[in-house]
Amino acid sequence: MTESNHWAFNHFVTKIAFSPRSGAVAFALGNGTLRLVNLAESRFHKSQEITLPVGSGGDPSLVQALAAIDFGPDFRQGTGQDSDVNSRPELGEYFITGGDDGGVNLVSLAGKIIPLVRHSGRWIDNLQVAPNRDVYYSYGKILACIQAAQIIEKITRAFSGRENGRAADLTPRLYPPHEGSISALQLVGNRLAVAYFGGISLWPLGDAATIPAQSPVSQSPAATKLAWKGALLSLALSPDGEYLAAGLGEGELHVWRMRDGTDLRMSGYGAKIKSVAWTPDGRYLLGSGVPEMMGWDFTGAGPEGSEPRAFYIPPEKPALRGQTPPLPPNLTALASNPHRPADWCLAGGYEDGSLVLIDLGLNGKSHGNLHRVEVSRRAAIACLAFAPDGNSLAAGTEDGKAVIIGGGGTMPRPHAR
Amino acid sequence: MKNTATSVPVTILTGYLGAGKTTLLNHLLTAQHGQKYALIINEFGELGIDDQLVVAADEEIFEMNNGCVCCTVRGDLIRIITGLLQRSQKFDGIIVETTGLAAPAPVAQTFFADEDLQQKTRLDAIITVVDAKNISRQLSEGREAVAQIAFADVILLNKTDLVTAAELDAVEGKIRAINRFCEIIRTQEGVIDPKLILGRQAFELEKILAVDPGFLRNGHHHDHDSEVTSISLASDQPIDPEAFEEWMALLLREKGADIFRAKGVLALPGEAKRLVFQAVHMQFRIGFGQNWRPRDKRQNQLVFIGRNLDEPALRRSFMACLA
Numbered sequence: 001m002t003e004s005n006h007w008a009f010n011h012f013v014t015k016i017a018f019s020p021r022s023g024a025v026a027f028a029l030g031n032g033t034l035r036l037v038n039l040a041e042s043r044f045h046k047s048q049e050i051t052l053p054v055g056s057g058g059d060p061s062l063v064q065a066l067a068a069i070d071f072g073p074d075f076r077q078g079t080g081q082d083s084d085v086n087s088r089p090e091l092g093e094y095f096i097t098g099g100d101d102g103g104v105n106l107v108s109l110a111g112k113i114i115p116l117v118r119h120s121g122r123w124i125d126n127l128q129v130a131p132n133r134d135v136y137y138s139y140g141k142i143l144a145c146i147q148a149a150q151i152i153e154k155i156t157r158a159f160s161g162r163e164n165g166r167a168a169d170l171t172p173r174l175y176p177p178h179e180g181s182i183s184a185l186q187l188v189g190n191r192l193a194v195a196y197f198g199g200i201s202l203w204p205l206g207d208a209a210t211i212p213a214q215s216p217v218s219q220s221p222a223a224t225k226l227a228w229k230g231a232l233l234s235l236a237l238s239p240d241g242e243y244l245a246a247g248l249g250e251g252e253l254h255v256w257r258m259r260d261g262t263d264l265r266m267s268g269y270g271a272k273i274k275s276v277a278w279t280p281d282g283r284y285l286l287g288s289g290v291p292e293m294m295g296w297d298f299t300g301a302g303p304e305g306s307e308p309r310a311f312y313i314p315p316e317k318p319a320l321r322g323q324t325p326p327l328p329p330n331l332t333a334l335a336s337n338p339h340r341p342a343d344w345c346l347a348g349g350y351e352d353g354s355l356v357l358i359d360l361g362l363n364g365k366s367h368g369n370l371h372r373v374e375v376s377r378r379a380a381i382a383c384l385a386f387a388p389d390g391n392s393l394a395a396g397t398e399d400g401k402a403v404i405i406g407g408g409g410t411m412p413r414p415h416a417r
Numbered sequence: 418m419k420n421t422a423t424s425v426p427v428t429i430l431t432g433y434l435g436a437g438k439t440t441l442l443n444h445l446l447t448a449q450h451g452q453k454y455a456l457i458i459n460e461f462g463e464l465g466i467d468d469q470l471v472v473a474a475d476e477e478i479f480e481m482n483n484g485c486v487c488c489t490v491r492g493d494l495i496r497i498i499t500g501l502l503q504r505s506q507k508f509d510g511i512i513v514e515t516t517g518l519a520a521p522a523p524v525a526q527t528f529f530a531d532e533d534l535q536q537k538t539r540l541d542a543i544i545t546v547v548d549a550k551n552i553s554r555q556l557s558e559g560r561e562a563v564a565q566i567a568f569a570d571v572i573l574l575n576k577t578d579l580v581t582a583a584e585l586d587a588v589e590g591k592i593r594a595i596n597r598f599c600e601i602i603r604t605q606e607g608v609i610d611p612k613l614i615l616g617r618q619a620f621e622l623e624k625i626l627a628v629d630p631g632f633l634r635n636g637h638h639h640d641h642d643s644e645v646t647s648i649s650l651a652s653d654q655p656i657d658p659e660a661f662e663e664w665m666a667l668l669l670r671e672k673g674a675d676i677f678r679a680k681g682v683l684a685l686p687g688e689a690k691r692l693v694f695q696a697v698h699m700q701f702r703i704g705f706g707q708n709w710r711p712r713d714k715r716q717n718q719l720v721f722i723g724r725n726l727d728e729p730a731l732r733r734s735f736m737a738c739l740a
Binding site: 121 | 496
């Protein structure tokens with residue numbers, strides 16, 4: 001997986017998403033465009049540029065939230081519809097964007113834009129697609145949901161060429177305001193975790209079959225709350241669903257055991273923890289905001305009173321003459337390979353633009369390999385994502401550099417020691 | 418230490434409801450200055466702005482470090498400005514409007530306390546719009562009006578056409594009793610040259626001190642109407658930066674709740690650049706500013722605006738930091 005393809009987009013890479021089936025990658029950029037890349041299809045690694053609708057004041061609207069959704073054969077089979085891939089070609093893979101113009105749009109892999117909703121004057125900060133393809137998103141303190149059936153009906157209208165296919169006219173289901181602005185969404189089994197300053201609310205996922213779109217939320221069970229007075233910036237669920245971890249603005253990890261709501265704190269991080277990740281086997285929890293890629297061990301008695309294990313420590317940089325050596329760079333982004341058993345199971349992005357892949361030997365074959373790629377020489381890694389099949393990884397930087405490692409049929413294996 | 422050349426200047430605009438903030442904003446943003454600003458406001462009101470980026474914020478106050486009131490920040494601003502900084506289109510500045518009754522502290526502290534904003538933005542100036550006709554009453558009624566004046570680098574004394582010259586002088590006297598180091602600009606209907614309030618680099622302290630260099634000599638000024646006062650300290654002898662930083666850290670930890678603002682320009686032994694210092698309550702920042710020019714008098718200059726300031730004690734500690 002160590003072959004790298006590099007791009008220079010020259011605009012802040014705000015978000016990255018992989019399409020679930022075909023492995024297309026969307027990079028959202030600081031100039032209000034999306035760049036689509038599909039290494040399996042493009043021999044020349046060309047990217048397709050898609051300009052999203054212009055926001056307020058004639059400014060491009062920036063994508064603040066990005067996800068992918070697939071209405072393809074698997075989904076249709078599961079819902080008892082005609083699963084022939086050729087019968088409804090428009091019901092395929094899409095990216096979903098949430099922007100600072102308050103718009104939520106579908107973007108097809110061919111670049112067709114289908115507006116879904118628009119909350120004027122608001123920013124869409126987070127997006128999460130539920131297993132049943134309902135789309136949850138947040139703006140400010142508000143959580144909203146558009147149901148799969150609404151989106152499918154919208155796609156049908158858009159492809160039939162009807163006038164109202166181009167309007168952002170879906171009616172979302174709105175949840176009551178949370179205590180603070182929502183900073184992260186995370187699926188937790190059949191619930192959705194919503195993080196904000198002061199805690200996490202766990203909402204039962206709406207069942208499209210039983211809850212009509214416009215019904216008030218009071219008809220569904222209320223949220224369970226996990227309270228913690230802090231700026232909860234990032235969330236990650238352990239692969240077995242046992243623990244929910246939050247990275248805090250205060251440089252701490254906070255972890256809840258879902259079974260009984262007991263919680264743990266792990267401090268000592270020097271910067272905001274914007275990103276948290278579990279190793280694919282669920283054994284270790286890592287947070288950004290420190291130079292070391294280090295994991296807290298959750299096996300046995302758990303991490304309490306233990307020292308974290310360091311998987312990678314960035315090399316010290318030489319000091320310029322007469323000066324103190326520069327501080328080692330902090331981790332800015334982390335990602336865990338969703339596919340098990342994977343060779344490269346963890347990726348860490350650094351504020352100096354370097355990207356590190358770690359092989360923990362979870363496949364039983366190799367152990368302790370590292371792969372380091374310089375994505376940018378001057379700017380931090382802003383976002384990271386593994387492909388759903390675990391065969392490639394994409395990263396983007398604050399100065400608009402991007403890389404895809406692996407994919408496109410080239411997946412070198414780590415060398416066994 | 419950060420590079421001021423690449424950071425985005427932030428202007429905080431405060432003032433009571435009805436003082437004329439919206440009129441001023443409309444004027445600033447429609448004036449043909451050829452600059453691009455991002456404007457963060459409380460709610461979309463009567464702003465008639467078409468070619469500037471306007472964002473509405475839901476005021477959301479976080480307490481950093483577990484509940485210390487002096488470490489409150491505006492979470493919504495962190496989120497919005499982090500988003501704005503991802504844009505390819507560059508801004509000449511960001512203007513943050515605060516609600517009429519809000520104390521400016523959480524807004525100002527946000528730019529000191531958040532690591533990303535600290536790196537990518539710099540607080541350029543706090544501008545307070547004052548209604549010349551109503552300020553005397555507002556000062557006697559609430560602490561917010563006093564705080565808004567104490568925090569200001571620039572005060573726009575607005576609606577000057579509604580009061581007599583004598584009343585205007587009296588109002589200026591009241592403002593000066595609280596904050597001797599702000600610049601007071603008299604305006605009518607918010608009409609002002611944007612250059613006077615945007616991109617000021619107010620913390621290149623000579624601007625503040627240029628208001629009246631005499632302040633630095635006559636030290637303490639006291640007005641019994643108000644418990645908030647200003648004092649200044651100066652010395653021609655260079656300062657030991659480590660001793661100074663240690664003193665500030667201790668002083669602000671102990672007395673920061675009472676100190677609204679502290680600002681200073683410091684001369685280090687054998688250093689070509691000025692050391693620039695500023696604080697809001699317990700949050701402070703020190704960094705190198707411009708070079709000393711040949712005509713400059715290399716001098717340490719320090720001002721405090723706050724409650725219960727013990728001038729002799731401050732002076733003693735300051736003198737102990739001299740190299």
